[in-house]
Amino acid sequence: MKGLREKQAQLHKESIVTLQVRKGEGEFMLVSLIDTDTQDQKLQEILEEAQKPVFYHDDMLGTFELVKGLDLFETTIQWSNQECLLYFNLEEDEKVNDSLRTARQLMEEQTTWNSSIKSFAANQLIELAKDWQAQDDSAEKQEELTLDQFMSRISLESLHAYPDGEFEVYCHDGDLFWGHVIIVTGNINGTFQVAHIAG
Known part of the structure; x- marks a missing residue:
């Protein structure tokens, strides 16, 4: 060894x-x-x-650069007046186009999606956030966390678009979970699968 x-x-x-x-x-x-x-x-x-950069251009979403070690295309977008990373996988053209359809729909309706994603995360994780708040010995006694407060504290960091309308969102936790990331998975048909913390 x-x-x-x-x-x-x-x-x-x-x-x-x-x-x-x-x-x-x-x-x-x-x-x-x-x-x-x-x-x-x-x-x-x-x-x-092999070292030359590889780009993919989409008229609506802009120019993506291939992150070769991860086989992901990446670009920076504006989401709710903040910069956010948008990814899709390097795959055959048909699946790339399907992933981009997912991303375009999220972008076109981002105000609605931003609210839905945050609301789902808040409803799934607020009790856990309250538990973490109660365990924080360094903080002064605070009022009980509300859904609105939870939603206002989190913000999107990155969005990964997949074929078949699937997406995965990484959110900054606003220190609700002491810096852990919040991950939300869903589909543009309006269903969400899970919200959990990681990192």
């Missing part, structure tokens, strides 16, 4: 290396690390091409 960590420390992201390997059944076993700075023109051209 120690030897593996030493080898990993010698490798650099997006570099060309020479390895000695032994072929196994459906896998390769590293025998030795020969060179961490191999010079090869053809491989260098392939590496440079």
